[in-house]
Amino acid sequence: MCAGLAARLAVGTSAIRVAATISIFFGGLGILAYVAMWVFVPRADEEESIASRVAADRRELQIVLALSSALFAVLLVTRALGVSDLGVPTLALLVGAVGVLVVWRGASTAETARLRERLNTAPGVSGTSAGWRHLAVRTGAGVVLIVVGVTELGRAGSFSGAALGVLVGTALFIGGFLVLFAPWWVRTLRDLSTERRERVRAQERADMAAHVHDSVLQTLSLIQKASDDPREVVRLARREERELRLWLFDPERLGRHGRPAETVADAVAGIEREVEDSYDVVVECIVVGDCPVDDGIAALVGACREATVNAAKWSGCAEVAVFVEVERTTVSAFVRDTGVGFDPAHVSGDRQGIACSVVERMERVGGRVAVHSAPGEGTEVELVVARAPSVR
Amino acid sequence: MTDTGRIRVLVVDDHALVRSGIRTELGDAVDVVGEADEVEAAVELILERTPDVVLLDVHMPGGGGRAVLEQVLGVRPGIAFLALSMSDAAEDVIEVVRAGARGYVTKHISGPDLVDAIRRVAEGDAVFSPRLAGFVLDAFSDLVDGPAATPSFDPEFDQLTPRERQVLRLIARGYSYKDIAADLGISTKTVERHVSAVLRKLQLTNRYQLTNWATERRML
Numbered sequence: 001m002c003a004g005l006a007a008r009l010a011v012g013t014s015a016i017r018v019a020a021t022i023s024i025f026f027g028g029l030g031i032l033a034y035v036a037m038w039v040f041v042p043r044a045d046e047e048e049s050i051a052s053r054v055a056a057d058r059r060e061l062q063i064v065l066a067l068s069s070a071l072f073a074v075l076l077v078t079r080a081l082g083v084s085d086l087g088v089p090t091l092a093l094l095v096g097a098v099g100v101l102v103v104w105r106g107a108s109t110a111e112t113a114r115l116r117e118r119l120n121t122a123p124g125v126s127g128t129s130a131g132w133r134h135l136a137v138r139t140g141a142g143v144v145l146i147v148v149g150v151t152e153l154g155r156a157g158s159f160s161g162a163a164l165g166v167l168v169g170t171a172l173f174i175g176g177f178l179v180l181f182a183p184w185w186v187r188t189l190r191d192l193s194t195e196r197r198e199r200v201r202a203q204e205r206a207d208m209a210a211h212v213h214d215s216v217l218q219t220l221s222l223i224q225k226a227s228d229d230p231r232e233v234v235r236l237a238r239r240e241e242r243e244l245r246l247w248l249f250d251p252e253r254l255g256r257h258g259r260p261a262e263t264v265a266d267a268v269a270g271i272e273r274e275v276e277d278s279y280d281v282v283v284e285c286i287v288v289g290d291c292p293v294d295d296g297i298a299a300l301v302g303a304c305r306e307a308t309v310n311a312a313k314w315s316g317c318a319e320v321a322v323f324v325e326v327e328r329t330t331v332s333a334f335v336r337d338t339g340v341g342f343d344p345a346h347v348s349g350d351r352q353g354i355a356c357s358v359v360e361r362m363e364r365v366g367g368r369v370a371v372h373s374a375p376g377e378g379t380e381v382e383l384v385v386a387r388a389p390s391v392r
Numbered sequence: 393m394t395d396t397g398r399i400r401v402l403v404v405d406d407h408a409l410v411r412s413g414i415r416t417e418l419g420d421a422v423d424v425v426g427e428a429d430e431v432e433a434a435v436e437l438i439l440e441r442t443p444d445v446v447l448l449d450v451h452m453p454g455g456g457g458r459a460v461l462e463q464v465l466g467v468r469p470g471i472a473f474l475a476l477s478m479s480d481a482a483e484d485v486i487e488v489v490r491a492g493a494r495g496y497v498t499k500h501i502s503g504p505d506l507v508d509a510i511r512r513v514a515e516g517d518a519v520f521s522p523r524l525a526g527f528v529l530d531a532f533s534d535l536v537d538g539p540a541a542t543p544s545f546d547p548e549f550d551q552l553t554p555r556e557r558q559v560l561r562l563i564a565r566g567y568s569y570k571d572i573a574a575d576l577g578i579s580t581k582t583v584e585r586h587v588s589a590v591l592r593k594l595q596l597t598n599r600y601q602l603t604n605w606a607t608e609r610r611m612l
Binding site for chain 2: 336
């Protein structure tokens with residue numbers, strides 16, 4: 001907070017900190033100012049300030065108003081009971097308390113989490129290992145402290161000038177309250193933050209729905225424009241379908257999108273995506289089992305991709321089936337099309353080059369390649385590689 | 393079957409577009425005797441018209457395909473169900489198959505293939521799409537189970553024979569039953585028997601991880 005102010009005023013951070021600390025002794029005004037800024041100034045990495053967030057939410061506003069009025073009532077009652085002059089510090093403290101509440105209710109999730117962490121580390125407020133005996137002891141201690149504190153305050157009232165008495169009384173009073181209610185406060189705060197988390201989750205779902213709708217609508221309009229090009233229509237529809245599936249059924253993989261694949265299933269999904277995007281074929285990928293990608297498997301996936309591209313380019317078939325199975329000691333891949341096929345003994349030109357690179361890749365890692373094909377019978381490429389012992 | 397020998401089919405799907413699409417794909421190959429768009433109506437109509445095969449959507453309001461299966465098969469176990477789904481999510485597929493569907497295909501399936509699948513199911517055989525074959529291989533994989541088998545381990549239902557594994561692998565690789573028969577040197581009828589056996593195991597196994605597996609699969 002001080003750092004933020006320093007940046008705004010172009011003064012040194014430590015100067016502001018010292019000023020803030022000193023101002024606390026002037027009737028608690030410093031505390032007030034600090035909390036006020038906390039409420040009204042947005043955090044460096046966030047757009048809304050806490051106040052604007054609270055004001056935007058009716059329920060939050062109601063809670064804050066209710067608590068403020070309750071505090072005001074307490075003030076009136078104490079005044080009526082004859083403890084006439086609570087003094088500026090007490091007032092500042094009370095207003096500060098309301099401020100802290102606003103902060104808590106309006107803080108962003110990141111901030112709430114940080115606050116909670118700090119609260120949990122504070123001694124004596126864990127509140128988790130309560131138990132009845134624990135509770136009884138705490139209640140006893142709390143009540144005793146409050147009673148002693150009030151008596152002390154009363155005595156101080158009659159012997160005017162006993163500043164020490166007032167101080168000790170107030171301390172005991174506050175201590176008693178803390179002992180009594182701290183665990184409950186912490187629990188309440190925790191519940192509040194759980195509720196907040198749930199709201200965030202609902203927000204995420206809404207975001208996802210919005211994204212999905214947006215993307216689907218866009219694709220639909222593209223499809224309408226490309227309606228005279230059936231291949232393009234199929235390609236667009238297929239791409240949208242792939243993306244939608246990812247969103248709906250595999251959001252975690254979506255998060256890994258764009259990063260190098262870590263597992264076999266990821267890598268094979270990448271093949272499906274790339275080949276379908278570049279050629280107008282449907283690649284049906286089925287993966288059984290999964291394991292991390294090592295050098296041998298990376299080679300297998302690379303070879304598998306080339307075989308799939310090969311089938312997409314040459315088979316004349318609209319669908320390529322890719323089946324990858326991870327077993328205890330080996331990983332095998334089958335790329336199959338039911339297209340024109342060829343005679344493996346007589347290959348020429350481009351095809352030869354690709355076939356060679358597939359074979360070379362696999363041989364480098366001690367793998368095996370077999371090509372089954374005959375003219376008119378479709379083609380199936382079989383790839384097998386051993387798994388490294390360490391990752392088994 | 394009708395007098396003309398055509399298979400009587402009832403289509404259950406909550407999307408009108410899908411239902412009419414299926415009707416078009418099927419053409420005259422089968423006799424579509426009715427359509428339903430939600431669970432209760434579907435159960436009523438199926439019991440009233442007793443079709444040979446019900447094409448059943450997995451996802452529907454009011455309990456989905458599973459609810460229809462449970463309510464109909466309790467009264468008329470003879471009606472065959474073929475599950476049609478868009479989702480490809482393992483837990484959905486496994487759920488309807490375990491509830492009694494004789495097969496599972498995706499809505500991408502071509503008209504002739506769908507007719508073929510309906511015919512198979514009507515004859516009492518099982519129909520596995522490559523994806524379902526992949527799921528089953530995965531669910532019955534030794535990798536998932538590990539050496540420490542569950543206490544309720546029942547070898548009869550909890551494991552696949554090597555032959556069944558072979559058949560499933562070939563299905564997953566995109567082979568038709570005819571191709572599989574040729575590849576393994578067995579008859580098409582034998583292939584069908586293996587697939588039906590796998591379906592039975594899938595429905596009867598207590599393999600504890602089957603349900604868990606299906607749900608956890610998404611978390612991986």
